[in-house]
Amino acid sequence: MARIVVLTPNPAVDVTYRVDRQVIGETVRVRSVQRRAGGKGLNVVRVLRVLGHAAAAVQPLGGEAGRWVQDQLLAEGTESVAVPVGGETRSTLAVVDSAAHPTLYAEPGPQVTDEAWTRIGAAVTGRCEPGGVLVVSGSFPPGTAGRHVQALVTAGHRAGARVLVDTSGAALLAAADAGADVVKPNAAEASEATGVADLDGALASLRRRGAAAVVVSRGAEGLLAVGADGVPVTQPAVPGVHGNPTGAGDAATAGLVAALVAGAQLAEALRWAAVLGAAAVCRPTAGDVRLADLDPLADRLPGAPGARIPFPAVPEQRRS
Numbered sequence: 001m002a003r004i005v006v007l008t009p010n011p012a013v014d015v016t017y018r019v020d021r022q023v024i025g026e027t028v029r030v031r032s033v034q035r036r037a038g039g040k041g042l043n044v045v046r047v048l049r050v051l052g053h054a055a056a057a058v059q060p061l062g063g064e065a066g067r068w069v070q071d072q073l074l075a076e077g078t079e080s081v082a083v084p085v086g087g088e089t090r091s092t093l094a095v096v097d098s099a100a101h102p103t104l105y106a107e108p109g110p111q112v113t114d115e116a117w118t119r120i121g122a123a124v125t126g127r128c129e130p131g132g133v134l135v136v137s138g139s140f141p142p143g144t145a146g147r148h149v150q151a152l153v154t155a156g157h158r159a160g161a162r163v164l165v166d167t168s169g170a171a172l173l174a175a176a177d178a179g180a181d182v183v184k185p186n187a188a189e190a191s192e193a194t195g196v197a198d199l200d201g202a203l204a205s206l207r208r209r210g211a212a213a214v215v216v217s218r219g220a221e222g223l224l225a226v227g228a229d230g231v232p233v234t235q236p237a238v239p240g241v242h243g244n245p246t247g248a249g250d251a252a253t254a255g256l257v258a259a260l261v262a263g264a265q266l267a268e269a270l271r272w273a274a275v276l277g278a279a280a281v282c283r284p285t286a287g288d289v290r291l292a293d294l295d296p297l298a299d300r301l302p303g304a305p306g307a308r309i310p311f312p313a314v315p316e317q318r319r320s
Helices: 040-050 063-076 114-125 146-158 169-177 187-194 199-209 248-261 266-281 291-299
Strands: 004-007 012-019 030-038 056-061 079-084 090-096 103-106 133-137 162-166 213-217 223-226 232-235
Touching: 004 040, 004 114, 012 063, 030 040, 030 063, 040 056, 040 133, 040 248, 056 063, 056 114, 063 079, 079 114, 114 146, 133 146, 133 248, 146 162, 146 169, 162 169, 162 248, 169 187, 169 199, 187 199, 187 213, 199 213, 199 223, 213 248, 213 266, 223 266, 232 266, 248 266, 266 291
Parallel strands: 004 056, 004 133, 012 090, 056 079, 133 162
Antiparallel strands: 012 030, 090 103, 213 223, 223 232
């Protein structure tokens, strides 16, 4: 099985408050609190684990919060590589009720020095292998320069791995400039980074910059991609899925990566991504899917009747 390495550039202690109703300017009683080691890349790692891929997680961590994150990941059984940095690993706060989209408060995170970026690159290079995949997923810390992002893409390529980058803003452009094999923004991120309002034009802009393929997640509208042949591929979302969308894009990234490792072509990989994204929406916690949900969701995908996705065969008692 090809090795998968996932870098989370700006990890966090994820805190989720569940409330009856979000109201600005009033005291809101918190009904439950959940804390976990978080960041988009770590969500990807957890979903990959469900799919049978023991991905290595690399992340810069600092302070007491960073030590807590590392302890949590090791307790989960994650192969976690902590690169020490100055400052304190950030926190994010999600406020969730049953009436509205969750509200997320995200701290910026500590700055990472050039020397620390060099060590992060070495940690990535030391774990990537020919034929594997390097996933860079999530926001970057304050002060990150384009050269830092480009160095990560170069490090993955030098190790013989394909590189998928799921980020936004200047970091997204830097990944495209460095020739990432796949860049995966959402629709708003693609338009904001390129300055092109038309989504097709935004995808074309990212490919002109050097990205071999661009995959754009569009929420309930599904996914849109353009591969090396320049031909657009669309994938509708699984219809009739409702729940918590937090982390659905990360699950879709995991599905995309798992499909590519399995040798799937772009169109089939988008189906995996659509199903995994829908499976995450069905679960209350970001970065969580159930194998038992995958086949029924795949059966609801628009497309050829009977088209099945070869998800892992797991005994029924474990599909929960």
